[in-house]
Amino acid sequence: MEKTLIVYDDVFLEHLTGPEHPESPDRLRAIMKGLREFKLLENPKIKLEKPRKAGLDELCLVHSEEYVDFMESFCRKGGGVLGTWGGGVVCSRRSFEVACYAVGGALKAVDEVLNGRFRNSIALIRPPGHHASTELPYGFCIFNNVAVAAKYLMEVKGVSRIAILDVDAHHGNGTQEVFEDTSKVLYVSFHQDRIFPGTGSIEEVGRGEGEGFKINFPLPPYSNEEIYLKALNEIVAPILDQFKPAYIFVSAGFDAHHLDxxxxxxxxxxxxxxxxxxxxxxxxxxxxxxFTAVLEGGYDCEALGKAVPSVVATMAGLTIEVDDPPQKMPENLRNAALRVLEKVWKTIANYWTL
Structure with missing residues (x-):
């Protein structure tokens, strides 16, 4: 059995966002260039396969049929801009079809792990998804790729207790909203405080049956791996021990990189x-x-060309050497980050044994 599956196709380059737009096809070009330069696509522990196209029934696991029809019509007529920059989404004529392949790429990545062909998988897709809600494109996102894949696991494959770890620098407001009131999905987000989309406060813990199953770490600038690992080990690990996920997703944002x-x-x-x-x-x-990682953000091509191959190699049990040393965190911001972790601990301790 190959260890790690990469789902990718050049169709993802056909979602055109215009010159100077940060969510451009160059992101995936940089990633694929890095994978080739580190010779990861030649390694027998890694296999690259093409996505499938998600059908209407699959998209409607999360999104309304009216919304899907609107997006299809909007793109077929040539596309344009929906919303404003930052929260807005640029669509070209092919964007709807590409977005269907993006969702299908996430589903393919899950299916091939479920059927035992691969131990883990990563979907290198665009447009990203974690800002999209049931009836709203938002923040460069059209369909919520991870949310659809998680719903597919629950409603089609009968898998419950899904953990989603979102490491994009922007809070995944769409994903949190979709699963706001369910205890079947544990959503954990690490994101920068006080940037787009302005959600993801510590107090946002879910509602109804989902209360306590949404955990947010709004971090100060320069937060580094020391902070992430401390939070993972001291807060997230004991929660996972109690939740016992049957499947894990990573909303794989790479915009927490220091070059972004x-x-x-x-x-x-x-x-x-x-x-x-x-x-x-x-x-x-x-x-x-x-587990399955699904690409979200990340807008510096140099960083993408190093960080994504590093992650893919790690998933396959390999090691590559990259020139990208850890960054030192200013002491005042480190102390601020530790205070955030303390506040999260106090809030979440109302729901879990920590």
Whole structure:
């Protein structure tokens, strides 16, 4: 059995957002260039396969049929801009079809792990998804790829207790909203405080049956792997011990990298490696090693060309050397980050034994 599946196709380059737009096809070009340069696509532990196209029934696991029809019509007529920059989404004529392949890429990545062909998988897709809600494109996102894949697992495959770890620098407001009131999905988000979309406060813990199952870490600028790993080990790990997920998703944002032009967090490629090693350890403990990462944001091509290959290699049990050392965090911001973790601990301790 090959260890790690990459789902990718050049169709994802056909979602055109215009010159100077940060969510551009160049993101995936940089990732694929990095994978080739590190010779990961030649390694027998890694296999690249094409996505399938999601059908209407699958899209409607999360999105309304009216919304899907609107997006199809809007793109067929040539597309344009929906909303404003930052919260807005740029669509071209092919964007609807590409977005269907993006959802299908996430589903393909899940299916091939479920059927035992691969231990884990990563869907290198665009447009990203975690800002999209049931009836609203938002923040570069058309359909919520991870949310659809999680609903597919629950409603089609009968898998309950799904954990979603969102490491994008922007809060996944769409994903949190979709699963706001369910205890079947544990959603954990690490994101930069006080940037787009302005959600993801510590107090947002879910509602109804989902109360306590939504955990947010709004971090100050320059937060690095030390902070992430402390939070993972001291807060998230004991929660996973109690939740016992049957499957793990990663909303795989790479805009927490210190080079990212849209954000101000401080992860390095090594930091991403350490985070994914932690995820793999938890997957071994709870899911037989099964987990799927789905690309979200990340807007610096140099960072993408180093961090994503580093993560893919780690998922396959390999090691590559990249020139991207850990970043030191200013002491005042480190102290601020530790205070955030303390506040999260106090809030979540009302729902879990920590």
């Amino acid at each position: 032009p849209l954000t101000g967090l401080g992860l390095s490629s090594l930091g991403y490696v350490e985070i994914y090693r932690w995820i793999m350890e938890k997957a071994e403990k709870y899911t037989g090693g099964r």
